[in-house]
Amino acid sequence: MVQANMDRRTFVEALGALGALSIAGVGIGSQPSVAVAAESAFPPPQTGKPVEAKVDPKTGDVSVNEDVIVRYSGCVGCYQSCGNRIKLDRATGRVLGVGGNPYNPSGAVKPLPFEAPLEEAYRSMSYANGAGNLTRGTICGRGNGTLDAVSQPGRITTPLKRAGKRGEGKWKPIGWDQLLKEVTEGGKLFAEIGEDHDIEGFKAVHDTVTPINPEQPDLGPKSNQIIIWNTRADGRRQLNARFAQTFGTVNNFSHNSS
Structure with a gap:
């Protein structure tokens, strides 16, 4: 919800900041339920999942949230061998989200070279330095089903x-x-x-x-x-x-x- 006293310019600027800074779980099916951009007129979040990192839209500096673990892996939902990107809560080990892997050519447009540092992965999926969203790592519905499969209460985890x-x-x-x-x-x-x-x-x-x-x-x-x-x-x-x-x-x- 947008504050009632927000003018048009402030609203547009806030949307731009939102796209640049809230990059948690970039990819189909992995957008957070609430994402709030710093220094905008948006109200503080009431619900949602933590953002794993923020990228300064002007300098490209990356600020990582140490409470969230990000692991780049591979999906085994089928034989396409797409890459996935798993977000975990460090304190509990709970899976927070599943998204596309920007390093994997099976699920990313303009995939990153494997030797690219992880900070570059954050930048590539943001709009830092006015470069635009350079890499979009995506994953299909079956891949996104990983979240439900891992969190399924009836999942068998012991003989x-x-x-x-x-x-x-x-x-x-x-x-x-x-x-x-x-x-x-x-x-x-x-x-x-x-x-x-x-x-x-x-x-x-x-x-x-x-x-x-x-x-x-x-x-x-x-x-x-x-x-x-x-x-x-x-x-x-x-x-x-x-x-x-x-x-x-x-x-x-x-x-x-x-």
Whole structure:
């Protein structure tokens, strides 16, 4: 809201300052809800997210807000390999916003060279020294969905073990050490909920000699009972393929396998 006693010239000057100084989260979907320019007639903010840096429109000097961490990274929302720019609250680690990466040619017009300092990234996305907005790093709706994905209350961040009958949808969190032990050793893993049968762990299944079923030799050895279902190919596919070969299973699939 603009103050009632603001004249036209002051209003136009304030808009110019707003564009120059409030550069938090430049990019589609990452504009802050409230941005206030210094030395303008705008009222102080009541809500909104902190600005990570300000650029002096005349000198180009950069003032960084140390309470906000900015990380230039890459989006894995699809296979386009666009760059993204993540803003984090230093005190809590909470994600404040996601925007485009000005260094990445997949999402930036006139991308910056990789050796350009971070201060130059702030300047390039501002209107300092009358140069205009030189670089616009953007990211699509799926990339912006990173904010919701990370902040989703139902996001699974710890291993879950079935705590009821199959299909009941009952789960309980367990630690990583317990997960690794149970998956490796096997045993009566669900005895506490009344299931008395033994479940083979990786150690028992790791057998490249004994057939799964002697009457159906085409099924191969017991090691083929392990199925590895891969996700993205950004390093994990090679790791999974190496594990499958070492373990002795032919059942190694990527998410785009037919």
